[in-house]
Amino acid sequence: xxxxxxxxxxxxxxxxxxxxxxxxxxxxxxxxxxxxxxxxxxxxxxxxxxxxxxxxxxxxxxxxxxxxxxxxxxxxxxxxxxxxxxxxxxxxxxxxxxxxxxxxxxxxxxxxxxxxxxxxxxxxxxxxxxxxxxxxxxxxxxxxxxxxxxxxxxxxxxxxxxxxxxxxxxxxxxxxxxxxxxxxxxxxxxxxxxxxxxxxxxxxxxxxxxxxxxxxxxxxxxxxxxxxxxxxxxxxxxxxxxxxxxxxxxxxxxxxxxxxxxxxxxxxxxxxxxxxxxxxxxxxxxxxxxxxxxxxxxxxxxxxxxxxxxxxxxxxxxxxxxxxxxxxxxxxxxxxxxxxxxxxxxxxxxxxxxxxxxxxxxxxxxxxxxxxxxxxxxxxxx
Amino acid sequence: xxxxxxxxxxxxxxxxxxxxxxxxxxxxxxxxxxxxxxxxxxxxxxxxxxxxxxxxxxxxxxxxxxxxxxxxxxxxxxxxxxxxxxxxxxxxxxxxxxxxxxxxxxxxxxxxxxxxxxxxxxxxxxxxxxxxxxxxxxxxxxxxxxxxxxxxxxxxxxxxxxxxxxxxxxxxxxxxxxxxxxxxxxxxxxxxxxxxxxxxxxxxxxxxxxxxxxxxxxxxxxxxxxxxxxxxxxxxxxxxxxxxxxxxxxxxxxxxxxxxxxxxxxxxxxxxxxxxxxxxxxxxxxxxxxxxxxxxxxxxxxxxxxxxxxxxxxxxxxxxxxxxxxxxxxxxxxxxxxxxxxxxxxxxxxxxxxxxxxxxxxxxxxxxxxxxxxxxxxxxxxxxxxxxxxxxxxxxxxxxxxxxxxxxxxxxxxxxxxxxxxxxxxxxxxxxxxxxxxxx
Numbered sequence: 001x002x003x004x005x006x007x008x009x010x011x012x013x014x015x016x017x018x019x020x021x022x023x024x025x026x027x028x029x030x031x032x033x034x035x036x037x038x039x040x041x042x043x044x045x046x047x048x049x050x051x052x053x054x055x056x057x058x059x060x061x062x063x064x065x066x067x068x069x070x071x072x073x074x075x076x077x078x079x080x081x082x083x084x085x086x087x088x089x090x091x092x093x094x095x096x097x098x099x100x101x102x103x104x105x106x107x108x109x110x111x112x113x114x115x116x117x118x119x120x121x122x123x124x125x126x127x128x129x130x131x132x133x134x135x136x137x138x139x140x141x142x143x144x145x146x147x148x149x150x151x152x153x154x155x156x157x158x159x160x161x162x163x164x165x166x167x168x169x170x171x172x173x174x175x176x177x178x179x180x181x182x183x184x185x186x187x188x189x190x191x192x193x194x195x196x197x198x199x200x201x202x203x204x205x206x207x208x209x210x211x212x213x214x215x216x217x218x219x220x221x222x223x224x225x226x227x228x229x230x231x232x233x234x235x236x237x238x239x240x241x242x243x244x245x246x247x248x249x250x251x252x253x254x255x256x257x258x259x260x261x262x263x264x265x266x267x268x269x270x271x272x273x274x275x276x277x278x279x280x281x282x283x284x285x286x287x288x289x290x291x292x293x294x295x296x297x298x299x300x301x302x303x304x305x306x307x308x309x310x311x312x313x314x315x316x317x318x319x320x321x322x323x324x325x326x327x328x329x330x331x332x333x334x335x336x337x338x339x340x341x342x343x344x345x346x347x348x349x350x351x352x353x354x355x356x357x358x359x360x361x362x363x364x365x366x367x368x369x370x371x372x373x374x375x376x377x378x379x380x381x382x
Numbered sequence: 383x384x385x386x387x388x389x390x391x392x393x394x395x396x397x398x399x400x401x402x403x404x405x406x407x408x409x410x411x412x413x414x415x416x417x418x419x420x421x422x423x424x425x426x427x428x429x430x431x432x433x434x435x436x437x438x439x440x441x442x443x444x445x446x447x448x449x450x451x452x453x454x455x456x457x458x459x460x461x462x463x464x465x466x467x468x469x470x471x472x473x474x475x476x477x478x479x480x481x482x483x484x485x486x487x488x489x490x491x492x493x494x495x496x497x498x499x500x501x502x503x504x505x506x507x508x509x510x511x512x513x514x515x516x517x518x519x520x521x522x523x524x525x526x527x528x529x530x531x532x533x534x535x536x537x538x539x540x541x542x543x544x545x546x547x548x549x550x551x552x553x554x555x556x557x558x559x560x561x562x563x564x565x566x567x568x569x570x571x572x573x574x575x576x577x578x579x580x581x582x583x584x585x586x587x588x589x590x591x592x593x594x595x596x597x598x599x600x601x602x603x604x605x606x607x608x609x610x611x612x613x614x615x616x617x618x619x620x621x622x623x624x625x626x627x628x629x630x631x632x633x634x635x636x637x638x639x640x641x642x643x644x645x646x647x648x649x650x651x652x653x654x655x656x657x658x659x660x661x662x663x664x665x666x667x668x669x670x671x672x673x674x675x676x677x678x679x680x681x682x683x684x685x686x687x688x689x690x691x692x693x694x695x696x697x698x699x700x701x702x703x704x705x706x707x708x709x710x711x712x713x714x715x716x717x718x719x720x721x722x723x724x725x726x727x728x729x730x731x732x733x734x735x736x737x738x739x740x741x742x743x744x745x746x747x748x749x750x751x752x753x754x755x756x757x758x759x760x761x762x763x764x765x766x767x768x769x770x771x772x773x774x775x776x777x778x779x780x781x782x783x784x785x786x787x788x789x790x791x792x793x794x795x796x797x798x799x800x801x802x803x804x805x806x807x808x809x810x811x812x813x814x815x816x817x818x819x820x821x822x
Contacts, residue, residue, distance in 0.1 A: 210657070210659055214654075214657045221650040221653075224646050227646070227647070228644055231640035232640055235637055238636055239633070241629040242629050245629060347660045347663050347822075350667075354821070358811045358818055361807065362811045365805075368804045369801060372804065376798060382790070
């Protein structure tokens, strides 16, 4: 199924981040995507005034794995150690609506045609929502990159946007080279290393404490929000069954108990939380890398002392120590910048999302009120 | 002294134009899952108060309400609950204006038992009482002071009230001496034979009777298709209601789940708000947590509404439709009796003919007497059958009218509760919005 998303659609769905596509020198969007069984093919469309690119406007087809490749190469680039790498978009997951479709098919015999059609409609809408969500998340990833002063100039990023052949060859090579080594290290050790380091800088000390705590809280909130949204969906589904059965029951009592509870506002909140959970993980990764650099620096100090004691290889040790110090300072400097701007970004995004959510709740409730009042009046007048 | 303030009053006007009024909005906390149990000691016996008030409007006006049970006294096996109640009436047939009586749960069942065997009420749709629930009652007796046993008590109270209302709403039943005795008499002798109505009792009973009728070898030659058609209608409607009830049940459960998940989410939000270092955002997140807490409350009340207004309505009517089916069965049995009498009469006549031929004058006299006797019976049974046919027709029509009004009334009530819920929701979010906008 192909889905062309127009601008207004995207405006509505863009909730986790402020509008990133501001800089006209490099504009990226995903105007459409194709869903074939498990695989989603995104069309990445770029408009640019930069000379680094061969053409001013072009489109390429990309798969989810290509995005992951891009993310991983960025993470593994030493030069970017001091930056927060935008979190990779999650894999498209159509499991839930697909399972429901399956169940619906099995239960088709037990329900009326009308009920079946309604449920089918609901499921198709759910499917579409998942689809739109995944497109949006992939799009935002690219836009975060394009709006970043340093990352937007990355060569691999440009290849990703431009290269009109299949990227899968490159992806294989990359895997062989890095072998996921760095990723594994980050996953297992970061918490321990970050909390274990003796911090000299107040700013980083605070950030560390804050991020570690906030991460666990937001992870919890995300999970709880997901559960709540699922419950809400169940209630909405029940109402479909009820209204269908009521309609078949009494011809004169044409009650449309359409107490349809719209759960999109909750979906928004869940999405926001999930996105920032990943973003905070990315920030933690930055802290980790800096902590590693600090550890390296401390090691190099010790090595230097040793060398001086033994009066052996002192110049190399000194140079090594200098390099470590420089790396650490560079990381600290850029890290501070990144984390500060991250803070601001997060606050702005939350604000936008919470406002939208509240407004949606109010709008839907008002609609429900009108609908219910109409039903009541109709029934009373009969 | 009633220790709860959920006192519901329902007025029933003249049966032919009855409409259920909604309980006054000020009737205290809703009979929700959050019903707070009695602070009195965990004594197992519960009491039910039965109150009747009468309005002077109409001679058929009876106000029936059952107020909440109280736990008092020692548990005396075997068990049902002792209750006491106050009544008020100015019906000419009743002795006093206001009176109350104590009634056990088994008394209600006993009343049904008495009515269901009366020939004068044959063909009538007699409202079935709520079923005994061994598990529910055991919990209450054991003194479990948890929300589920409170909910059980409230459910039973409401069901008994609806049951009585339907009884007094029926013109024939209201005239019945047993009903009057139930409403008036100080002490009722303990009801026996209520075992049949325990557990899943009522419908099982009806279905057994139906089966017996179906096993009849003589199939009825129906001259009037109205009965056949109507019975089919009733049966299919019962099916539909069962289906609907199952879905509403699922709705109640899902909503309770939503309740729980919302509460958990609210707490998580509160913790996140505490962690947040931006002051305004922290405040907003805490406010969000409070809003979600309020939402949980809303969901809980809505779940109660789903259950007490919607689900119980369906459950009542599933049983009532069973009762309607019972009337049709009674008519069938009346027909059977008539047919059997006819065939007996035929046999007697044949016997007489044989005697005539065999020339036994002494036995002949007896045979002639028997023939007369059976001729009378045949006439009687035919009249009974016709009469019951008329009653069933009338009853079914009355029932359908009642049902339409009942459903409409309850559904309006349900929708109104949802409406209120949505309006409160709007208020909560409108209060939150400025907080969100204040984030900087």
